[in-house]
Amino acid sequence: MIDKKFMKRQQAAERLLKKVSDKWIPMTGSHIVSDYDGSEYQCFSNGYIGFMLKEPLPDLRLAEPFNMMKTIEDCERNRVTRETSYHTIVPKDLKDAIKKQKDKNKEKGTDDAAYFDIGNHTYNAQYLLDAYEILGGDITLYQDESNVVSPGIMESENGKAMVMPVRQRR
Numbered sequence: 158m159i160d161k162k163f164m165k166r167q168q169a170a171e172r173l174l175k176k177v178s179d180k181w182i183p184m185t186g187s188h189i190v191s192d193y194d195g196s197e198y199q200c201f202s203n204g205y206i207g208f209m210l211k212e213p214l215p216d217l218r219l220a221e222p223f224n225m226m227k228t229i230e231d232c233e234r235n236r237v238t239r240e241t242s243y244h245t246i247v248p249k250d251l252k253d254a255i256k257k258q259k260d261k262n263k264e265k266g267t268d269d270a271a272y273f274d275i276g277n278h279t280y281n282a283q284y285l286l287d288a289y290e291i292l293g294g295d296i297t298l299y300q301d302e303s304n305v306v307s308p309g310i311m312e313s314e315n316g317k318a319m320v321m322p323v324r325q326r327r
Contacts, residue, residue: 162293163212166315169290170214173203198316206284208291210316229310229319242276244298246289246311254282270323277302278309278322285311288318 199213209229251273258271271282278300289296294313298320301307311318 166291166293167214169287173206173287173291202319205281205321206288207319208288208316209318210292212315214291229317242300242302244275244300246285246296246298248286248289251282251286251289255286258282272323275309276300278306279324280309280320281323284320288320292316292318 196211199208199210201208207229254273255271258269262268272279273282273285274280275298285298288311292311292313292315294315296311296313298309298311300309300322306322308319308321311320
């Protein structure tokens with residue numbers, strides 16, 4: 158029997174892939190890579206969000222393979238040498254930001270993204286929510302708090318996701 162939480166994560170990944178294909182954003186291939194201790198991870202990315210999952214989500218139909226592990230490991234190595242902050246992600250806050258922006262877009266006739274500030278960085282709220290739903294579990298986001306713009310790393314017991322910050326239009 159398949160776990161309900163796992164099914165929700167699978168469905169969130171499928172929604173992300175559908176959005177990606179609808180908007181012609183390239184999604185790199187899902188493949189299994191091994192780290193230095195022999196653990197295996199399923200890796201995939203769309204250029205804005207990258208995943209490294211401990212338990213593979215089946216049937217992800219993607220294009221070229223991309224080793225997300227190397228990218229995340231590079232970010233983690235930099236984290237050791239810089240000032241790092243840790244944050245808990247609250248999905249309700251993300252959903253509220255997205256809804257507020259949708260209402261504003263409807264009023265103004267625009268199609269702007271919802272932005273969400275965490276520490277010194279701003280992220281697309283939908284990307285954070287997508288990553289949250291695909292990773293599942295208890296998630297912590299850590300990021301470089303120096304003036305260097307670098308990805309936030311979200312981590313749970315199910316794996317890791319890397320989310321690129323954005324420059325918010327003011």
